[in-house]
Amino acid sequence: xxKAIIAMDRxxxxxxxxxxxxxxxxxxxxxxDTTPVATAALGRVLTAAGLxxxxxxxxxxxxxxxxxxxxxxxEILATAYGDGRVKGYISNPQVDLPLKPNGKLDVGxxxxxxxxxxxxxxxLKEPYVGRIELVNGESAEDLTAYFFVSExxxxxxxxxxxxxxxxxxxxxxxxxxxxxPGADPESVDALEPLLEQMTPISTLVExxxxxxxxxxxxxxxxxxxxxxxxxxxxxxxxKPLETRDLGWECDCNEERLEQALMxxxxxxxxxxxxxDGQAELTCQFCRKKxxxxxxxxxxxxxxxx
Numbered sequence: 001x002x003k004a005i006i007a008m009d010r011x012x013x014x015x016x017x018x019x020x021x022x023x024x025x026x027x028x029x030x031x032x033d034t035t036p037v038a039t040a041a042l043g044r045v046l047t048a049a050g051l052x053x054x055x056x057x058x059x060x061x062x063x064x065x066x067x068x069x070x071x072x073x074x075e076i077l078a079t080a081y082g083d084g085r086v087k088g089y090i091s092n093p094q095v096d097l098p099l100k101p102n103g104k105l106d107v108g109x110x111x112x113x114x115x116x117x118x119x120x121x122x123x124l125k126e127p128y129v130g131r132i133e134l135v136n137g138e139s140a141e142d143l144t145a146y147f148f149v150s151e152x153x154x155x156x157x158x159x160x161x162x163x164x165x166x167x168x169x170x171x172x173x174x175x176x177x178x179x180x181p182g183a184d185p186e187s188v189d190a191l192e193p194l195l196e197q198m199t200p201i202s203t204l205v206e207x208x209x210x211x212x213x214x215x216x217x218x219x220x221x222x223x224x225x226x227x228x229x230x231x232x233x234x235x236x237x238x239k240p241l242e243t244r245d246l247g248w249e250c251d252c253n254e255e256r257l258e259q260a261l262m263x264x265x266x267x268x269x270x271x272x273x274x275x276d277g278q279a280e281l282t283c284q285f286c287r288k289k290x291x292x293x294x295x296x297x298x299x300x301x302x303x304x305x
Contacts, residue, residue, distance in 0.1 A: 001209060002247040003217035004054055004084070005225055008180075009236045013187035016238060017054055017176045018228070019246050020205050020221050021047045024086060025161055026169040027248045031287055032093040036163040038073065040105045042090045043161035044139040045076045047174035049088065050246045052118070053080030062121040069137055071112025072097070079285075085249040087285040105163070111137035116146055140174075147178070154179040156195055160202030171206035175228070190236050194229070204228065218243045250286035257281045257290045258300060266304050273297045 004019035025043035028034070034042060049065040056063060061082040068075045072095040078088030097106045113134060120128040130150030135141045140159040147155035156177045164170040177191065198204075204224060212220045222240055229238040260281060261269060272279055279292045292300075 001217050001220065002245065003221045004051065004244045004246040005218075005221045006054065006241045006244065007225055007238045008241055009187065009229075009232070009238050011184050011187060011235050012180060013183035013236065014177055014179050014191070016225065016229075017051045017178075018173070018221060018225050019047060019051055019054075019175075020171075020173045020209070020217070020224065021050060021246060022169055022172045022205065022209070024050070024246065024248045025172040028088065029167075029169055032089060034090065034093040035096045036167060037097050037105045037107060037110050038090050038093045038095050039163055039167075039169060040161040041067075041073055041095075041107045041110050041139070042076055042078075042088060042093075043169065043172045044107065044159040044174070045078045046086055046088045046248075047159055047161075047172060048139060048143055048157065048176075049078035049080040050084065050086040051174055051176050053082055053084065053086065054244055054246070056082035056120070056122070058123070059083035061123065064117075064119040064121075066117045066119075067111055067114070067134070067137070067139070067142070068117070069112035069114030069134060071095075071108075071110050071114075071137065073110040073112075076111070084244055084246040085251070086246065087248060087250045089284045107139065108137035111139075113137070116142050118146065118150070143176075156191070158195075158198070158201045160200050160205070162202040162206055171202045171209060173201050173205040173224070175201060184235075186233075187236050190232050194231060198228065250283060250288070252283040252286060252288060254290055257283070257292075261292065261297075262300055262304055266301065269297065269301055269304070273301060 002023045007016040029039045059082040064079045066077045074091035076090045080086045095110050100106050117131040132149050135145050140157040143157045147153040159174040162171040208224045277294045281290045
């Protein structure tokens with residue numbers, strides 16, 4: 001299941017971006033053949049990128065999110081578009097670490113110490129680039145800090161991936177709450193205990209999904225929204241604004257891989273042609289292979305001469 005919902009409280013104090021991304025994260029797991037900790041780490045970043053992609057004004061606007069650290073996962077990168085398309089990869093999909101003392105997957109340990117970078121390509125002359133040091137590598141806390149430091153936006157981020165005993169993705173989802181200009185101070189007082197006592201987002205997604213068999217994806221994510229915020233005072237009742245699609249889609253093609261080959265330069269491309277007579281490139285995101293025979297390589301070389 002993949003579906004997102006955008007909502008706002010009745011007083012206009014905060015906006016909510018909420019998504020169930022179980023199907024998307026499972027698809028990524030299958031493509032990259034990830035271990036449980038890599039599944040959780042990649043799934044959180046994919047979900048976060050997708051949610052932040054919904055904040056973009058235009059459908060073709062693009063957001064790239066990179067978590068880079070000194071841990072064994074090394075790098076996790078995700079790209080999202082304003083229309084809900086998301087793709088991503090983890091540099092070391094086979095990273096494996098012991099569980100933390102609380103029994104949770106050690107995503108922070110997999111990423112380690114490093115940075116989170118967000119690049120927004122909004123069709124302007126230069127993209128917007130924001131970067132901060134990682135708080136703990138657990139993704140949600142890092143992005144909460146990113147919003148505050150880099151975008152001067154008071155936000156709360158929750159991300160979760162539950163991995164089943166057969167290593168498939170049982171549930172995945174995320175939520176971003178952003179305070180709006182002129183917010184009622186009492187709304188913060190109401191949200192703080194709610195967030196402190198909130199059941200993990202992956203647990204809520206799994207519960208609501210199981211209880212909503214046969215219902216539409218829109219009904220499921222709407223029920224999830226209601227359940228999370230049902231304890232708020234009436235003046236801060238959260239109302240849905242719109243539902244959006246959110247899911248995995250890689251837009252790689254032969255032309256893009258041709259450009260990658262040509263970018264290495266005439267000398268190196270000629271060396272490949274002379275020594276190997278062919279080349280095979282693999283898309284980092286979807287693992288699709290592209291084969292270029294001698295004739296194709298010669299054509300590219302001729303274009304560069």
